[in-house]
Amino acid sequence: MSGKRIAIAINSLAGGGAEKVVMTLASSLTAMGHEPHLLVLQNICQHEVAPELKVHYCFGAEERNIDGFWRLSNSVKRVKQWIAGLEAEYGKFDLFLSNLHQTNLMMTRVGVAPLYCVVHNAMEEELKRQRKLGPLAWFEMWRAQQALDGQHLIAVSEGLANELRHSKRIKPASVTTIYNPFELDTIRTLAEQRPADMPEGDYIIHVGRFARQKRHDVLFAALKVMQHQVPLVLLCSNRKKALKAVKKLGLEQRVIIPGFQQNPFPWIKNAKLLVLSSDYEGFGNVLLEALALNTPVVSTDCPHGPDEILGDALAHCLVPRRDPQALAAAMDRVLTQGVSLEQLPILDAVGAEHVAQQYLALAK
Template identity: 70%
Template sequence: MSHTTLPKRIAIVIDSLSGGGAEKVMLTLAKGLQARGHEPHLLVLEPAVEHEVPVDIPLHFCFGANEHNLDSFWRLNGTVAKLKNFLTQLQQNIGRFDLFLSNLHQTNLLMTHTGVSPLYCVVHNSMDEELKRQRKLGPIAWLEMWRAQKALNGQHLIAVSEGVADELRQSTRIMPASVTTIYNPFALAEIRAQAELIPEDLPKGDYLIHVGRFARQKRHDVLFAALKQMQHNLPLILLCSNRKKAQKAITKFGLQQRVIVAGFQQNPFPWIKHARALVLSSDYEGFGNVLLEALALGTPAISTACPHGPTEILTGNLAQWLVPRRDPVALAKKLDQLLDSKPDVTDAEILSKVTLDTIVQQYLALIADE
């Protein structure tokens, strides 16, 4: 019998709980652990919270709102000492953690210096692609990312897709102690229930949807160029928080009549469910959560075949909806083809691999292996 039948106390450590994919994934995991009788604690470096946190999941802020640049070169030692002290105090008050799960670069850098164990760092994105992107932002940005990635050397890592795992194993920059693939968890029944809560501003007719930050990685420019090439003239809805930047790009492409920026939605699921198709035009992803959410709601999805994630989600019959990266013409053709054929996506193979139960068990197995 596995040790994991006893309730486990698990620390999920992350930069903040502002509206990002990694944050949402870890909240889902925390809810799943708690529903199965375990005791997850959210340890958040900075007190920024956009997501709804269930009141019965303990939330601890490690640093104050006025403490910034926690991982800067000149502050690192002091910050680590403070964090170590915080973790010691917390465990004296509530008991020892059976597992620490660290997420995102700043948190990984700090947690790997604290010496706590057992510690697993969750890698949510392509490290090579992120480093390339930082290089474009200048030498300091690149050096900070490089330093955060180097901190993973000798650590136990969890990759959110097989693609990310392969990249970590082949890396010349770091030598991990171990690499385990655990897909992101999805509370499928909850997603489907939330999709029934129709907001008043949901459009009445047919539309396409893109869900994700307005960031270079997501290549909205490729998506907008594809829209102009399409035969169908469906509107596109963007669920993203940076409205100003989005509007500027929409104007540049002359698509003001066709693209609607609906902003960040606490509940994106009705928007996704009622779309004719969800489209992802990214250069890279860690996994591609929104593709999975679309399939769970019966909405067809089209994605660029970026190195990690989408090729593991759109498999079998759904692989025909993958297109080459940075190719607006191919994307336009594929969107037109999908709108003509209305594919049925309800039997997507990936759905059975990412249920909350399955993923919770895989995380608990890390403790059993200790």
């Protein structure tokens, strides 16, 4: 196969799972002799971007509400001109991959082809969450999801793919499951770098945005009733907000908050346990990263991803959502008894090159 020029579009390169996914995919495609371009809507970057990656920004970091109702039309025109300029400079793209709602909203209106929208989160759960934030928040999410109607979609887990196939809100042109890519050898190498501020003793760890979806409130409630008095390390981007919540609950002595880490892998590797307490996910990247580093996990059995990652062998490490007692009991059990992390077939399915080949098959 001759080298393909692939545009991978996303809202920004802020600190999140989808952002890591697109950079891993781009790095793998580059290593395979292809030419990926990261088309980033807003010039916001919290990740360390490999120097060989081609990154292009459309809007400045200070430009707000670019997908707002009154601005969307002009923003779409600007994105269309931006992409036309990139293709004039580098040549036509063989494939467009769009990630996250804001970008999907833009790219489906720009009219590029062939276009695949990558869906990273449980759709119905996202709408439920936005409804609690008010009618405007719900409408903006609904509008972004409606943009997927009639589009070719990539789901990052089979559970998510089934939701999309049976959705009553949209009718996709196609739905394909492609797991998120992981450079497993790189993860293991990076895990050998020990930060100076890492705790010396035992600890459990949670990695993820300090957002309602991640249900830190359930995690903190579980922490209070655990038998093991092991500290909890939070790696999250909104440290100030997390600190405020911890102080409100009187957990300052139990919770360590280093904040967002460019390299979370040493923290994960040296933890006695990684916990995921989310209401919903699309895949659950941190579970996979922990298992790759031989770190035991406990997770809510949320839609979608954790059950596929843990499989039958680790199904006992799944607990019901929103149940602090069950979460605490599972963490205590794993800390006491341990778990076997041998023969996990999911690790073979998520290798970056294997995943990249699946994406390349979409470029006709």
